[in-house]
Amino acid sequence: MRRLLKNCKILIRTNEGYEVLNGYLGIDKDTIDYVSEQYPTEKYDEEKDMGGKLIMPGLINAHGHSPMTLLRGVGSGLKLQDWLNNAIFPIEEKLVPQDTFIGCKLAIMEMLSTGTTTFAEMYDFPYASAYAIAESGIKSNLCRVGLCFDPNIEGKDDIRTIECIELIDSFYNRDFSNSEAVRELGACKKDENYVETIVNAIDTGRLKADFCLHSEYLTTPNVVKAMTDENKRLKACVQVHVSETEKEHNDCIERHGKTPIQYFNDIGILDNNTYAAHCVWVTDEDLKIMKEKNVTLVHNPSSNMKLGSGFAPITKALDMGINVALGTDGCASNDNLNMFEEMHLAALIHKGIENDPTKLSATQILDMATINGAKAMGRDDIGVIEVGKKADIIAINMDKPHLYPAYDIPNLIVYSMQGSDVCMTMVDGNILYEDGKFLTINKEKTLEEAEAIIQRLFSK
């Protein structure tokens, strides 16, 4: 089906920055096939009047742990180690695959209703997440989290490493008969065509599997080496946490005589498309390596401030030409999945820290929340509104006092807009959210199921 959106303001990326074009946006199935001020000469099957709304690219959340929505606000105000060990881990120990399935659906509702169309996912039970994602119509790169505490175990013998590889292979082969897939998917409430649903999401490119190392401090050199070797064959993107806290950064130097970035680089894992979350404490030398190896820095301003971790050197990274994307991190350290908040924070805090209002333009911020995230996740078909790109777009109702006057729309998006100004979210040409309604997720049922999980998790 071909659909024409008419009467819209369209945010387009030119070589100079963002511009707004008043006109028409045509969609052929899942792909943008027309962007112009002129009414098209070719006929579309359907016309949708957007009533002057702003159409912009869907936002890309390049780092998170979506099922942590279930833990929103848990342990707020605690120091990082206290927060992890005494608030988060004791609850996470009780989690089962069904919880990831429901927690991920909760997160997807929040993301769709605040304009996110693609997200990076790093959490336990990835097959359960995969099914929630496939069902909902949103786009995601997910992974099995690499974790290993025994320095003597060989990478090829480590169970999590084996499962990391297995996940990527299962996606390549569309084969979900491995025991972990069977166990996780068995725990999800699913219809009989669930394999077809997942396979379709993989076939269309909506769902991708990445490699993942939790971090230097929660893995071992053997495991990093094994994944590096396997990724010569698999060529998947790699998700990793890097230098989030000063302690973690310094501990790595003490253990290995190198920073985390140097350590990972020396083993070779950065030779693939790596996106590194946080990078608060990276050195100038680290940034040079990141630039050389095309490592994306995923900036998570809310989480880094809420946990007291600090401020990543974003202006320096941008000046060096490093690809900088944006992420929310998990909901327990944020406590939301609202990319408009991350844009706003990223735009403000570095001006404050550097005492320089010229830092981080609206263009740079919008790039971070869209095309830079797409690049991080190995997706060159999203992140901008352009003929030939996928129809991953959101619509904004501009008829609100806080969005008037609208001299400078990129500026307005970054500094004045709220996540809840999003009134329509479309992925691959399908409307998933419109005017407060979720078209692929039963909100009431999901909230009911979440409530039962919460009762269980928080019972003594």
Added chain:
Amino acid sequence: MRRLLKNCKILIRTNEGYEVLNGYLGIDKDTIDYVSEQYPTEKYDEEKDMGGKLIMPGLINAHGHSPMTLLRGVGSGLKLQDWLNNAIFPIEEKLVPQDTFIGCKLAIMEMLSTGTTTFAEMYDFPYASAYAIAESGIKSNLCRVGLCFDPNIEGKDDIRTIECIELIDSFYNRDFSNSEAVRELGACKKDENYVETIVNAIDTGRLKADFCLHSEYLTTPNVVKAMTDENKRLKACVQVHVSETEKEHNDCIERHGKTPIQYFNDIGILDNNTYAAHCVWVTDEDLKIMKEKNVTLVHNPSSNMKLGSGFAPITKALDMGINVALGTDGCASNDNLNMFEEMHLAALIHKGIENDPTKLSATQILDMATINGAKAMGRDDIGVIEVGKKADIIAINMDKPHLYPAYDIPNLIVYSMQGSDVCMTMVDGNILYEDGKFLTINKEKTLEEAEAIIQRLFSK
């Protein structure tokens, strides 16, 4: 009329912090007369089912320049002096009283729709603002901005000083026959009962007049002295900008051998209820004076970051027991009037800067946005939900994915809630905004009138 809100979650302030009570909130005309989990024994004229919504105190914006909504986004990304001299001042020179009237109405719509019930106003043409405020039903302390550039002129001969005093006197005497009042009110589209409307707002305490000194650098010692003397009689609150930028702070030391706070204190203006915006560069000595003189520090995190001014020493001020309130500043350096954003920013940035997640609890942040602002503005009848306080409350629709789960509601308000989650705003018992509709302002007409102003201001 007595109205009972039932089926609500009510945010109350106890000695320990904030708690949520499930129950009933009774209102007698403009005053809260019942808060309980039990259904009242006395009968109310009307019952309103709130459907489980959260009722919390209306937010108090303790620093701003509301008509600058007309300049939202102008000069974004410029350095402060460049921004003021080349972007803002050339447009402000064209402003007439009618612009303040409409700009203020635009601002009031944004504030009501994002949960603000009281705001501090510092801008030109205060009588025009007074009428917009009186008509709309919102609450405000406004002022004539004290400005003087000639160090030789006596305070009693300075026209702005005379007008500052005249404004406060006109409020005391309910007399709007002075030439400035006649000129400004003459420019507003008003009905024939406009004097009655303003007088009623003053009589009920909704509208108050403050003294105002723009700043040390835009006034003279003579003027500060004259206002100090006059305020022994008038006993009004005093609004002032203090140590916003490093340059301004250091220039003052160079001119007077004192910091701005020391300078103001030595002349005596701080002996009244003073609320000082910004205070980014105040010294430890300044903070001691502020504590001793009960000066409120009004923190404006967005504006201070956007203009690259820096970070006010908020945790130090709180530790010393200084009253800290929150403000948005004007819309051209923010670019919104959304107090939920200011709460979120204030809660996050100081944790980041001090590398300490235990700083600034949700309780401290909520106090800053409510009772501390009330105290700053000399209003002891607002800022908390309590029997005997004015019914200045807002309702939040909690049925949204980003507000679930709600283990810890104060935390949720600060970190997860958006201004647009506000679905009802009430001032003095009157509903002014509900479900996207403004009940005292004609939104379409105001936007139309604003558009005409904008065409004029931005024409070459």
